[in-house]
Amino acid sequence: MPEAAELPTRREEAWRYSAVERLQGEALDRWRTIDIAAGESVRETLVIADGDGSRPTELHRWRVTIGEGATCELFAVLASAEYARLEIEVTLKRGAHFEFGGITVGGRDTVREFVTRTIHAEPEATSNQTVRSVHWGHGTGNFLGNIDVVRDAQKTDAAQDFKGLLLEKGASVNAVPQLEIFADDVKCAHGASVGQLDETARFYMAARGLSPELARRLLVQAFLGDALVGLEDDAQREELMQVALDKVDRYL
Amino acid sequence: MLKIDNLHAEIDGKTILNGLSLTVPAGEVHAIMGPNGAGKSTLAYVLGGRPGYEVTQGSVEFNGIDLLDMEPHERAAAGLFLGFQYPVEIPGVSNLQFLREALNSQRKARGEEPLTGGEFLKLAKDKAALLKLDPDMLKRHVNVGFSGGEKKRAEMVQMGILNPRFAVLDETDSGLDIDALRVVGEGINAIMRAPDKGVLLITHYQRLLEVVKPDRVSILSRGRIVKTGGPELAVELENEGYDAVMAPETANA
Ligand SMILES: Nc1ncnc2c1ncn2[C@@H]1O[C@H](COP(=O)(O)OP(=O)(O)O)[C@@H](O)[C@H]1O
Numbered sequence: 001m002p003e004a005a006e007l008p009t010r011r012e013e014a015w016r017y018s019a020v021e022r023l024q025g026e027a028l029d030r031w032r033t034i035d036i037a038a039g040e041s042v043r044e045t046l047v048i049a050d051g052d053g054s055r056p057t058e059l060h061r062w063r064v065t066i067g068e069g070a071t072c073e074l075f076a077v078l079a080s081a082e083y084a085r086l087e088i089e090v091t092l093k094r095g096a097h098f099e100f101g102g103i104t105v106g107g108r109d110t111v112r113e114f115v116t117r118t119i120h121a122e123p124e125a126t127s128n129q130t131v132r133s134v135h136w137g138h139g140t141g142n143f144l145g146n147i148d149v150v151r152d153a154q155k156t157d158a159a160q161d162f163k164g165l166l167l168e169k170g171a172s173v174n175a176v177p178q179l180e181i182f183a184d185d186v187k188c189a190h191g192a193s194v195g196q197l198d199e200t201a202r203f204y205m206a207a208r209g210l211s212p213e214l215a216r217r218l219l220v221q222a223f224l225g226d227a228l229v230g231l232e233d234d235a236q237r238e239e240l241m242q243v244a245l246d247k248v249d250r251y252l
Numbered sequence: 253m254l255k256i257d258n259l260h261a262e263i264d265g266k267t268i269l270n271g272l273s274l275t276v277p278a279g280e281v282h283a284i285m286g287p288n289g290a291g292k293s294t295l296a297y298v299l300g301g302r303p304g305y306e307v308t309q310g311s312v313e314f315n316g317i318d319l320l321d322m323e324p325h326e327r328a329a330a331g332l333f334l335g336f337q338y339p340v341e342i343p344g345v346s347n348l349q350f351l352r353e354a355l356n357s358q359r360k361a362r363g364e365e366p367l368t369g370g371e372f373l374k375l376a377k378d379k380a381a382l383l384k385l386d387p388d389m390l391k392r393h394v395n396v397g398f399s400g401g402e403k404k405r406a407e408m409v410q411m412g413i414l415n416p417r418f419a420v421l422d423e424t425d426s427g428l429d430i431d432a433l434r435v436v437g438e439g440i441n442a443i444m445r446a447p448d449k450g451v452l453l454i455t456h457y458q459r460l461l462e463v464v465k466p467d468r469v470s471i472l473s474r475g476r477i478v479k480t481g482g483p484e485l486a487v488e489l490e491n492e493g494y495d496a497v498m499a500p501e502t503a504n505a
């Protein structure tokens with residue numbers, strides 16, 4: 001079959017706000033598998049910085065299984081110059097925990113996005129996902145988050161939180177939470193909002209002597225911080241934050 | 253030190269300051285009193301350079317330089333401090349980070365060496381103690397979850413740390429109980445009473461002026477100064493009210 005025929009289209013929910021034209025020639029069926037044994041704990045980070053190291057299309061698809069009582073923590077920063085997508089399909093066993101913190105940042109006319117499908121397959125598992133997106137130019141940040149709670153997955157606790165910060169007119173964000181819940185004793189929380197830099201705060205900071213650039217940096221840092229609070233390793237957290245802040249400083 | 257001449261300013265095309273003139277020499281505390289809506293906060297914001305507050309006429313000279321020509325952060329580096337009537341909350345940014353960046357930005361602009369973390373921390377703790385603010389509050393996010401009185405006290409701690417040459421304090425006394433009022437008033441005296449410094453003290457009440465004794469008192473009404481006198485003018489206002497004190501002026505106007 002010719003490869004072009006297999007390319008997804010924007011009619012598919014998971015690709016609705018995507019840059020599907022950038023998928024030409026990509027190995028769409030390639031998934032990275034992460035299996036976490038019962039009781040184990042795994043932390044992974046993905047950093048797509050802007051620079052020579054990143055490819056024109058950064059497509060990452062991870063399929064994660066979290067065993068009974070195990071924990072998986074994923075943190076990602078998508079700060080690429082071009083299209084970037086991290087797609088995570090995660091299945092939680094009894095009492096497992098999934099923690100996800102994601103940042104998209106950038107301008108130009110391109111898309112940076114997270115698409116997650118979180119399957120609570122057994123009871124008492126918890127998941128917490130926090131995404132922060134900062135964009136300018138014609139940059140777009142997306143968070144499509146599916147949460148499936150199967151029939152027997154009682155005492156599931158799943159949370160999803162998205163905030164977008166638009167630094168210029170023309171930038172945009174999309175947040176689409178999708179909940180499919182077939183158990184009755186379940187907690188599911190989701191929130192999404194979008195805004196701009198707080199002008200009152202900017203003036204207050206200027207009145208104390210901060211340049212507009214430094215004030216913006218502090219406000220963006222505060223905004224993005226939520227996505228990384230779950231990352232306990234200080235050095236790692238600072239490294240991820242630095243990639244995002246450098247991007248803002250260099251290109252805006 | 254501060255010379256405001258025939259200042260006109262508008263917000264959204266609406267004229268708020270209407271030919272305001274006022275001079276504050278070095279070494280003086282000048283109190284501004286006036287009814288609600290007179291334009292007191294607008295004056296403070298115009299001096300600070302708040303976006304949206306457009307000066308249409310007049311001039312402001314600060315230590316011989318044109319204040320209105322500078323960006324807000326440059327005014328701060330030049331030694332101007334604006335105490336906000338409603339201090340702003342900044343979630344996610346700690347007081348210590350905010351103030352250290354602010355102080356070192358100002359020092360850099362003036363060609364001075366930055367303070368180290370240790371030096372800064374000591375300075376911040378000293379000023380918190382001066383204003384009787386729990387030093388743990390310095391670690392908290394800027395003004396987030398502070399009571400009205402704590403915000404005003406924190407504002408004065410900021411002033412102590414930044415050590416400005418001139419302070420415009422907009423209703424720093426509102427929201428303070430009697431004890432806090434004394435602490436804040438004495439803080440203002442300790443930080444700003446000096447021969448080479450000046451203060452524009454915007455207030456509604458005589459109470460603060462009993463602690464921070466002003467050299468001059470002006471009444472601001474409808475966007476201009478309608479009367480200036482000594483400290484006795486504030487007492488007169490307290491006893492007789494704006495209408496009575498201003499009546500002869502408005503009759504002539
Ligand atoms: N953002 C604004 N847009 C339009 N009018 C404003 C704005 N802020 C203040 N004003 C008006 O300007 C006048 C002066 O306000 P203000 O300077 O806050 O007075 P004061 O501090 O003396 O109480 C009032 O009539 C007020 O309604």
Ligand SMILES: [Mg+2]
Nearest residue numbers: 292293294337
């Ligand atoms: Mg006011």
